[in-house]
Structures are given as structure tokens and as C-alpha cells.
Amino acid sequence: MTDEPRSPEPTPIDPAVEAALVGSREARAATLLEFARIPSISTQPEHAADMVTAAEWIAARLRGVGATEVEVCETQLHPIVYGRIHEAPGAPTVLVYCHFDVQPVDPVELWETAPFEPFLRDGRFVGRGVADDKGQLVMHLSAIEALRAAGRAPAVNLTFVFEGEEEYGSESLFAWIPQNRHRLGADVAVISDTTYFEGNVPAITVGLRGIMYAQIDVELSPVDLHSGQYGGSVENPAIALARIITALKGPDGRVRIPTFYDDVVALSDADRAQMAALPFDEESFREETQVPALVGETGWTILESRTARPTLDVNGIWGGFQGDGAKTIIPAHAHAKVSTRLVADQKPGKVFEALRDYVAQVAPRGVRVTTTFIHGGEASLTPTDHPATQAAARAIRAVEGVDPVFIREGGSIPVTAAFSSVLGLPVVLAGFDQPNCNAHAPNEWLDERNFETGTRIIVRLWDELARLPRGAQ
Amino acid sequence: MTDEPRSPEPTPIDPAVEAALVGSREARAATLLEFARIPSISTQPEHAADMVTAAEWIAARLRGVGATEVEVCETQLHPIVYGRIHEAPGAPTVLVYCHFDVQPVDPVELWETAPFEPFLRDGRFVGRGVADDKGQLVMHLSAIEALRAAGRAPAVNLTFVFEGEEEYGSESLFAWIPQNRHRLGADVAVISDTTYFEGNVPAITVGLRGIMYAQIDVELSPVDLHSGQYGGSVENPAIALARIITALKGPDGRVRIPTFYDDVVALSDADRAQMAALPFDEESFREETQVPALVGETGWTILESRTARPTLDVNGIWGGFQGDGAKTIIPAHAHAKVSTRLVADQKPGKVFEALRDYVAQVAPRGVRVTTTFIHGGEASLTPTDHPATQAAARAIRAVEGVDPVFIREGGSIPVTAAFSSVLGLPVVLAGFDQPNCNAHAPNEWLDERNFETGTRIIVRLWDELARLPRGAQ
Numbered sequence: 001m002t003d004e005p006r007s008p009e010p011t012p013i014d015p016a017v018e019a020a021l022v023g024s025r026e027a028r029a030a031t032l033l034e035f036a037r038i039p040s041i042s043t044q045p046e047h048a049a050d051m052v053t054a055a056e057w058i059a060a061r062l063r064g065v066g067a068t069e070v071e072v073c074e075t076q077l078h079p080i081v082y083g084r085i086h087e088a089p090g091a092p093t094v095l096v097y098c099h100f101d102v103q104p105v106d107p108v109e110l111w112e113t114a115p116f117e118p119f120l121r122d123g124r125f126v127g128r129g130v131a132d133d134k135g136q137l138v139m140h141l142s143a144i145e146a147l148r149a150a151g152r153a154p155a156v157n158l159t160f161v162f163e164g165e166e167e168y169g170s171e172s173l174f175a176w177i178p179q180n181r182h183r184l185g186a187d188v189a190v191i192s193d194t195t196y197f198e199g200n201v202p203a204i205t206v207g208l209r210g211i212m213y214a215q216i217d218v219e220l221s222p223v224d225l226h227s228g229q230y231g232g233s234v235e236n237p238a239i240a241l242a243r244i245i246t247a248l249k250g251p252d253g254r255v256r257i258p259t260f261y262d263d264v265v266a267l268s269d270a271d272r273a274q275m276a277a278l279p280f281d282e283e284s285f286r287e288e289t290q291v292p293a294l295v296g297e298t299g300w301t302i303l304e305s306r307t308a309r310p311t312l313d314v315n316g317i318w319g320g321f322q323g324d325g326a327k328t329i330i331p332a333h334a335h336a337k338v339s340t341r342l343v344a345d346q347k348p349g350k351v352f353e354a355l356r357d358y359v360a361q362v363a364p365r366g367v368r369v370t371t372t373f374i375h376g377g378e379a380s381l382t383p384t385d386h387p388a389t390q391a392a393a394r395a396i397r398a399v400e401g402v403d404p405v406f407i408r409e410g411g412s413i414p415v416t417a418a419f420s421s422v423l424g425l426p427v428v429l430a431g432f433d434q435p436n437c438n439a440h441a442p443n444e445w446l447d448e449r450n451f452e453t454g455t456r457i458i459v460r461l462w463d464e465l466a467r468l469p470r471g472a473q
Numbered sequence: 474m475t476d477e478p479r480s481p482e483p484t485p486i487d488p489a490v491e492a493a494l495v496g497s498r499e500a501r502a503a504t505l506l507e508f509a510r511i512p513s514i515s516t517q518p519e520h521a522a523d524m525v526t527a528a529e530w531i532a533a534r535l536r537g538v539g540a541t542e543v544e545v546c547e548t549q550l551h552p553i554v555y556g557r558i559h560e561a562p563g564a565p566t567v568l569v570y571c572h573f574d575v576q577p578v579d580p581v582e583l584w585e586t587a588p589f590e591p592f593l594r595d596g597r598f599v600g601r602g603v604a605d606d607k608g609q610l611v612m613h614l615s616a617i618e619a620l621r622a623a624g625r626a627p628a629v630n631l632t633f634v635f636e637g638e639e640e641y642g643s644e645s646l647f648a649w650i651p652q653n654r655h656r657l658g659a660d661v662a663v664i665s666d667t668t669y670f671e672g673n674v675p676a677i678t679v680g681l682r683g684i685m686y687a688q689i690d691v692e693l694s695p696v697d698l699h700s701g702q703y704g705g706s707v708e709n710p711a712i713a714l715a716r717i718i719t720a721l722k723g724p725d726g727r728v729r730i731p732t733f734y735d736d737v738v739a740l741s742d743a744d745r746a747q748m749a750a751l752p753f754d755e756e757s758f759r760e761e762t763q764v765p766a767l768v769g770e771t772g773w774t775i776l777e778s779r780t781a782r783p784t785l786d787v788n789g790i791w792g793g794f795q796g797d798g799a800k801t802i803i804p805a806h807a808h809a810k811v812s813t814r815l816v817a818d819q820k821p822g823k824v825f826e827a828l829r830d831y832v833a834q835v836a837p838r839g840v841r842v843t844t845t846f847i848h849g850g851e852a853s854l855t856p857t858d859h860p861a862t863q864a865a866a867r868a869i870r871a872v873e874g875v876d877p878v879f880i881r882e883g884g885s886i887p888v889t890a891a892f893s894s895v896l897g898l899p900v901v902l903a904g905f906d907q908p909n910c911n912a913h914a915p916n917e918w919l920d921e922r923n924f925e926t927g928t929r930i931i932v933r934l935w936d937e938l939a940r941l942p943r944g945a946q
Contacts, residue, residue: 229779
């Protein structure tokens with residue numbers, strides 16, 4: 001920390017950059033649509049080539065804005081794109097992170113249009129990845145392009161790291177970061193993969209939940225059994241699985257895995273008061289999701305339950321006959337994807353072990369049950385008074401005309417913890433999507449206004465961060 | 474009942490019929506394989522045309538053995554094949570029933586060969602339907618062909634009813650029977666859709682369980698929700714479904730639906746002693762299924778639990794992400810196929826209503842839950858000392874050389890109750906499959922020896938039933 005004043009006035013608008021952005025509006029939209037046509041689904045092996053295509057697409061764009069050392073780095077799975085624009089001697093260095101992989105598209109029948117034929121209509125981009133996270137990646141590329149068009153270089157030194165496994169646990173990135181520490185030196189990391197607050201209220205995210213994702217497999221027999229001949233004499237694996245799942249979480253919303261809450265950092269009264277002051281309307285939130293009723297953890301508000309408290313969900317369940325009509329079998333096996341959302345200081349590995357042991361303990365006899373770790377990421381929590389956080393707040397105020405609120409998000413960005421703990425960087429989560437953008441669901445969208453203001457905030461953010469003395473963190 | 478002696482000696486073997494059967498062995502096997510090539514899956518709309526093909530195939534065969542009034546009767550769904558050979562004036566009339574529809578084939582990847590490319594190898598027919606129930610239908614056709622080849626007519630009058638919706642609840646047949654009562658007059662019904670006892674022990678089934686098959690749908694929202702953004706604030710439909718399923722059946726194997734056991738006819742001490750005396754080896758039964766352990770209803774043997782006690786199973790469960798890897802969603806909805814096996818005198822309609830009301834009662838808030846009836850069939854229980862049952866026992870003894878055991882089967886043949894209650898007929902369940910034949914599962918098979926002895930027993934059964942005075946029931 002230095003004696004830099006907390007909240008100086010924002011830097012004035014650069015008319016040449018603004019003119020460039022106004023002039024490039026259609027071209028920038030076309031760029032996002034082009035990028036979103038690439039079906040870069042990281043969790044599905046058949047899309048491995050698309051991951052490479054997306055990475056090469058970014059690398060070409062980086063080269064086009066004069067980035068140096070641009071590289072599509074091979075990893076054990078999907079590539080990472082690296083590049084830098086270090087043209088501000090003496091100024092701070094900013095590590096910029098977005099991801100270019102997207103979620104799978106199923107249930108594809110609920111998409112109103114083809115997921116990978118994105119379009120811009122009535123002020124909305126629609127398509128898989130337009131919000132999470134390709135839109136934000138293109139905002140970063142656009143900000144540089146606008147600076148170049150205005151004859152300027154970024155006022156800070158920028159190092160870009162764009163990854164392709166954010167939706168798959170970021171394993172390759174976790175291996176790559178320590179191996180590339182020598183070219184990742186920076187003063188601060190800026191991650192653009194978060195959202196504004198409900199109602200499109202400008203926000204900076206200071207808390208993210210972590211994740212532990214696992215699969216539970218329940219096996220009865222090598223083949224389905226006739227439910228008439230065997231019903232009543234063998235354990236039903238779907239019922240056994242139901243019994244296990246029921247044991248994992250109580251009707252009060254509390255996770256029943258022993259030791260689960262042991263490492264949770266308690267919310268202070270101040271934290272709770274700050275959250276209570278946020279403009280969060282439960283009924284609008286409920287209407288947006290169209291659920292019959294919100295159900296949180298007993299003793300906590302809905303906002304606390306979904307952002308500041310850990311929880312457990314079943315992400316998928318399957319076994320036996322799923323078609324129309326009837327098939328009179330006892331399924332040979334049944335399966336569930338089960339994940340927990342974690343808060344500071346829960347550790348994914350420890351939580352997985354507790355889950356695995358508990359499942360083994362509550363599993364009914366008569367079936368074979370195994371629990372397998374799929375991926376994990378730690379939660380993160382950043383102080384709101386950090387100079388970099390305050391710089392981002394000024395950039396937002398300059399463009400949006402209001403101070404941002406400081407929020408916690410329920411989602412997970414595992415890389416946040418890696419930047420913070422491995423590289424020792426303060427992390428600013430500056431993201432511009434709206435929270436109801438259908439990330440991970442059919443009909444994902446991005447408001448063009450957010451695409452426009454987000455790009456401008458990024459331009460301002462480089463100016464604001466340039467005012468920080470090096471070592472401000 | 475008459476003063477007809479209970480168990481006279483079996484009729485002598487007719488050498489001409491036996492010679493015909495020996496001579497037609499290959500042709501009869503080829504007939505079954507030809508029939509089993511037709512993918513007559515009644516529960517899948519895309520196989521509607523195959524149902525008609527299978528019905529026409531049977532009709533042609535019936536005409537070929539001189540049946541009259543042969544008709545492929547249209548119904549609201551799949552056809553019913555009717556035909557008669559009434560060439561024994563004054564002799565009893567027997568209503569013969571088999572079904573020509575088969576179960577779906579999934580999981581098709583667990584079949585070692587294509588389900589509808591059946592074959593006979595090393596004394597086994599393998600393919601969908603070779604046991605359940607096409608093999609037994611072909612045994613009946615073969616028995617008539619052999620009699621014809623020997624220059625004989627059946628000693629009883631035969632009325633054939635072959636249906637195409639046995640695996641789908643027999644709804645069309647239930648509507649068709651009362652409409653066709655005028656041409657279904659008979660003295661006894663013979664249904665061939667059951668099995669011998671474990672270890673290929675000749676048996677006559679005197680008890681069948683009924684069924685009530687339903688679907689439970691749990692809806693949260695129109696689209697999947699991001700598990701980070703929403704996790705902890707909305708009910709998870711897969712967890713809600715797990716909670717409902719867990720409430721349906723206790724770890725003791727007892728169904729928890731109120732009133733479920735109200736109409737169950739108690740097993741007498743004699744019933745239990747008779748079942749205990751059957752050559753049932755729990756360990757071989759377990760090994761055959763390859764389950765880790767048998768799990769019955771507390772207080773009842775495994776054999777009782779699977780044949781003489783009602784139970785509840787989940788036949789399929791699904792919702793959310795089922796692929797490789799991870800997708801961080803809360804499923805929009807989750808579903809389960811749930812069925813109960815019923816015993817006398819439980820009524821499917823009443824059991825469904827009790828299930829539906831109980832599900833509504835235990836359903837968590839925050840989701841919409843509906844329970845839908847799919848199909849139902851009543852249980853049946855026949856006296857072992859009925860003259861027709863005793864006639865069947867003599868036919869079996871004549872061919873197999875041993876007295877059959879009287880058993881209960883866990884499966885359901887809804888038509889049994891219809892023949893018994895609507896037409897007022899005594900029903901003999903004479904079936905020749907082995908209980909571990911993978912009916913309803915991959916790699917369904919039929920032992921060729923059972924195909925041969927079954928055909929001969931049917932020939933004998935007509936002779937034995939001819940000895941009953943009319944009105945013996």
C-alpha cells in the first residue's frame with residue numbers, strides 16, 4: 001500500500017479513442033460473432049480441433065494489434081494463448097485473463113436458434129459463449145484496437161493469458177503457470193469473466209466461490225434385470241443413488257457431509273450488512289429464473305446462500321430407461337454428477353475426500369458405489385479497499401456515471417486462486433455480463449450496451465492502473 | 474369341479490407326432506429366427522409398422538395350419554391376431570394366448586450381437602424376443618403343425634389370441650376382449666409367457682404379480698441454471714427427486730406409500746412352507762445376476778420377496794448433464810419411471826392414486842412435481858388343484874418325466890386377470906423359458922431343449938385338456 005489517494009477523479013475521456021470505438025461498432029460486433037461461431041467446447045473430446053482453431057484465431061488478432069511473443073502454447077489438453085504489449089516503460093504490468101472455451105450446448109432442443117450460429121438482434125448478441133467468456137475477451141481485443149486506431153499504446157504493460165479449459169477445471173493452466181512464471185511477472189491481474197449485479201448494476205466482484213466436482217457411480221449388475229423377476233430381491237441402484245443423494249444435503253439446505261463446514265471463513269456482521277444493502281430483489285430474481293419459489297439455506301438470506309455460503313448440487317443424474325412409455329427393468333447401474341460450491345478457506349481436495357468417505361458410509365448394501373474426482377478450484381476473496389480494486393471502481397464510474405457495488409459471485413473461476421497464490425498477484429475481477437445471461441444454459445446472450453461500455457471501461461482501466469506506482473499491491 | 478380323478482396317468486406318446494417333430498426340428502428353429510428378426514417393439518412409436526409385419530406373419534402361419542376366421546384386428550394402437558381351429562365337436566374349447574411384442578433393446582451396446590439378428594448356436598437361441606415371448610408363440614404354432622403332419626387335428630377346440638401390447642400394458646386388448654366376447658367363448662385359457670423354476674425345473678405358475686407403472690416429473694425452471702450463480706438459492710430438481718424416491722421405500726425394503734399394503738392377501742403358513750420347500754438356492758440366484766448381495770424385504774425370504782410380496786422399483790431416472798466430464802448446471806428438470814409390482818388383491822388404480830397423493834405430500838417446495846399413470850395390470854393367483862392345472866401337470870410329467878412344481882412368478886401378465894375376471898375363465902400359465910433368460914435385458918436367450926420339450930408339452934396339453942368334461946372349471 002502507498003499514500004496514493006483512494007479515489008481521485010477519473011481520467012478524462014480520450015476523444016480520439018471514443019471516435020475510434022464509435023467508428024468500429026459494427027466491425028467489433030462482427031468480430032464477436034465470428035469468434036462465437038467456433039464451437040470451442042472444452043469438455044467434449046470431439047471439439048479438440050475447435051479449441052485449436054479458437055486459440056489460433058485469438059493469436060492472429062493479438063498479432064494484428066502489435067502484440068509480441070504471441071504463442072499458442074501446447075498443454076496436456078487444450079492450448080493457452082500468450083502475448084504481450086509492453087510499450088509503457090516504468091508503468092505497471094497487468095496480467096489480463098479471459099477464457100475462450102465454452103460450455104456444452106445440451107439440451108440443444110431448448111435453444112431457439114443454433115448455438116454456434118450467433119447473431120446480434122434488437123441489441124442482443126445470442127449464441128453459446130457470447131457472454132461466457134468470448135464477449136469479454138473480444139472487449140479486451142477491441143480496447144487495444146481502439147487505442148491503436150487513436151495512435152496510442154496502452155498506458156500499462158499488458159500480458160495476455162487466454163485459456164481453453166476454464167469450463168473444465170483449468171488443469172492445464174495450473175501446470176502451465178508455474179512453468180511460465182518467468183514471463184508472467186506483473187503488478188496486478190485483471191480477470192474478465194464476471195458479471196454486473198442484478199438489474200445491470202455496475203459491480204466489481206470481490207468474492208468468488210470455488211468448486212469440487214465429482215461423479216458417483218452405483219453398480220448393481222452387468223445387465224439390466226427384469227423388474228418382475230428380480231424386483232424385491234435386489235437393491236435398485238437408482239433408489240440406492242437417491243438414498244445417497246438425500247443423505248448429502250438436508251431439506252434445510254445444509255450439506256450433511258461431515259467436516260464440510262470446518263474451514264469456512266465466517267461472514268462478519270459487516271459483511272452481512274453490506275450484502276443486505278445491495279439492491280437485490282428476491283422476487284425479480286425468482287421471476288427471472290421462473291422457479292416456483294426460491295429455497296436458500298436456513299438462517300441465511302437468498303443472496304448470502306447463493307454467493308457467500310457453500311452448497312451442493314446434483315448437475316446430472318441418469319440410469320435405466322429414459323424413453324417414452326415403459327420398460328420394466330431394474331437398471332444395471334445409476335450415476336450422478338455431484339458438485340459443491342466452496343467458499344474461503346475450503347479446499348477442494350479435502351472436500352472431495354470427505355464426500356467420498358461419506359458416500360461410502362451411507363451407501364446401501366447390495367450395490368457397488370464409487371466416487372470419482374472430476375475437478376476442483378479454490379474460492380477467492382479480495383479486499384475492497386485495494387488500490388487496484390479502487391482503480392477499477394474509478395474506470396467504471398467514468399464510463400457508467402455511478403460507483404460500482406462490491407459483490408460476491410456464486411460461480412467459480414479457479415484461475416483466480418492460482419494468480420493470487422502462485423504468482424502472488426492482487427486480482428481485480430472486472431466483468432461486464434449480466435447475471436441472467438444464460439451462461440451454461442440454452443440461449444446465452446450479451447447486451448450490446450454492456451459490450452460497448454465494457455470495452456470503454458477496459459480502456460479507462462489501463463489509464464487508471466497506470467496511475468498506480470509500481471508495487472502498489 | 475367334477476368327479477374326474479385328479480391325476481390320471483398321462484396320455485401315451487403319439488409316435489407320428491413325435492416323428493413329425495423330429496423331422497421338422499431345423500425348420501422350426503428357422504421359423505423362430507425368422508419371426509425374431511422382426512423388431513416388434515410395442516413401446517416405441519417408430520416400430521408401429523413392425524408390429525403390423527409381425528401380426529401379418531402370425532396370421533399367415535395360422536392360415537397355413539388351417540385356422541379359420543383368421544384376422545389381424547385393428548385396435549387403437551397395435552393389432553391383435555385372432556384365429557381358431559375348432560375341429561373337435563363336443564370337446565372343451567381352449568383360449569390360447571401369447572404376445573408378439575418385445576422389449577426395447579437399449580442399452581444396445583451391451584448386446585454381444587445385434588438384437589434383431591437372432592441365431593441358434595451351441596443349443597441356444599439368442600436375440601430380442603426369442604424367449605419373451607416369440608419362442609413360446611412359435612412352440613404353439615409348431616405343435617399344431619406337428620399334429621397336422623401326423624394327420625391329426627387338435628383334440629380340443631383352439632381359439633388363438635396373440636397380442637402386441639403385452640410390454641406396454643395391454644390397453645388395446647383390454648378394450649378388445651369385451652368387444653369380442655362373442656368369439657372368445659371357452660372352457661379354459663392357456664397363457665404361455667412364464668418360465669420354469671430356477672435350474673430349469675419344470676414348473677406351473679400359479680401366481681403372477683400385477684404392476685402399476687408411473688412417471689414422476691420434477692420441474693424447476695424452463696432452462697438449466699448455472700450452478701455457481703444459482704446454487705444454494707433454488708431447489709435442485711434431481712435432489713428433490715432423490716428425496717421423493719427415498720421416501721417411497723425404506724431401507725427395509727418396505728414401500729412407504731400409505732395404504733399400499735391394505736389389500737394384500739396374506740401368505741398362509743402353508744403357502745410359506747410350500748415356497749420354502751422349492752429348490753431355490755439363493756447363492757446361485759445371486760451369482761447368476763452377479764449382484765454383490767441379495768436384498769429382500771425384512772421379514773421375508775428372497776423368494777417370497779421377489780414373487781409373493783409387492784415391491785417398488787425405479788426403472789429409469791434422468792435429468793441434467795450425462796456426458797463425460799463436467800457441466801456446471803442445476804438441471805431444469807428431473808424424471809423417474811417408477812413402478813410397483815402388486816400381489817392379489819391390490820388394484821393398480823388405487824395404488825397409483827396413493828402414490829400420486831404421497832408424492833405430492835413429500836415433494837419439496839421450490840419445484841413443480843407431477844405423477845402420471847403409464848399402465849397397470851392386476852395380480853393373479855390360481856388354485857393348484859384346479860383340473861386344468863392338474864391336466865397341465867400331467868402333460869409336463871409325460872414329457873419331462875417329473876412332476877412340475879407350483880410356483881409364483883414376480884413378473885406381470887396383465888391379460889391373466891382380464892381372462893379371469895372379464896371372460897370368467899380358469900387360467901393355466903404354461904410357460905417354458907428359463908428364469909435367467911435375460912428377458913427385458915441384453916442378450917436374451919432360449920435353450921433349444923426348452924423349445925423342443927415345450928412344443929411337445931403343448932401337444933400333450935391338448936390331449937390332457939380333451940379329457941376334461943366340458944364345464945370342468
